Amino acid sequence: MGPSSLFLFVSTMSTIEAIIIAIVEGLTEFIPVSSTGHMIIASSLMGINKDEFTKLFEVCVQLGAILAVVVLYWKKFFNFSKPDFYFKLFLGVLPALILGYLFGDYIDSMLEKPEVVGLALLLGGIVLLFVxxxxxxxxxxxxEKMDYFKAIRIGFYQCIALIPGVxxxxxxxxxxxxxxxxxxxxxxxxxxLAVPTMAAATGYKILKHHDLLLSSGENIKLLLIGNVVAFIVAMLAIKFFIGALQKYGFRIWGYYRxxxxVIILAGFFAGYKMSV
Structure with a gap:
């Protein structure tokens, strides 16, 4: 394999590859490094054929990760005596749902541009150095001490993450x-906020491509395995991130991003092909 083939997809997704992608999702979904960007990188380096099911898998595997949040914070999600919590989540997710629906095709097209992912990672890393x-x-x-206006303002920040790599x-x-x-x-x-956001995105993708998902028992098996793995890994990652954030802040994630x-952009400008 020559250097120029580093980012070429040459094979279909296997069970092992699905597990690796799920591990990447679980590790990166809740830390500030971009799970989408890292799944693109992992898929590319493994040479996975970026067919329609692979794209669907990378969205639907988020279900396992968000289930980890629900389990870890189950008292929060199932305390129906405090409806303010659910209303704040609704307000926080609303801007991204609207913009994601209106500009979904354009957002999908950006997923096919590694330079966008690389630049977003780089600029986001610089921001994290100063946060x-x-x-x-x-x-x-x-x-509980946050008002509704703050919730919706945070929701507008979430819209920035519609750009892959943010x-x-x-x-x-x-x-x-x-x-x-x-x-x-x-x-x-x-x-x-990740729970309703990613549940909506995943549900929309499943409804849109349910025929693809149900067309093969292998597809269903890979998705089930991926979600179980993402759930377990995300449980560990959330606990680690909270502790690391309290102790080290954001700088470590900034340097990593x-x-x-820089590696992605260097590969892109050097002519490496990254099929996404």
Missing amino acids: DKWFQNPTIDSD SRSAATIIGGMQQKLTRHAAAEFSFF IIVG
């Missing part, structure tokens, strides 16, 4: 901190 200094005086330590987690956590939430409170609200972004 801790920008927001040093938080006044809100839980979502990171939904990074955008919403920064949005939360800009609205005076502590790092811990902003991270948790980001986790909560810059390195990955």
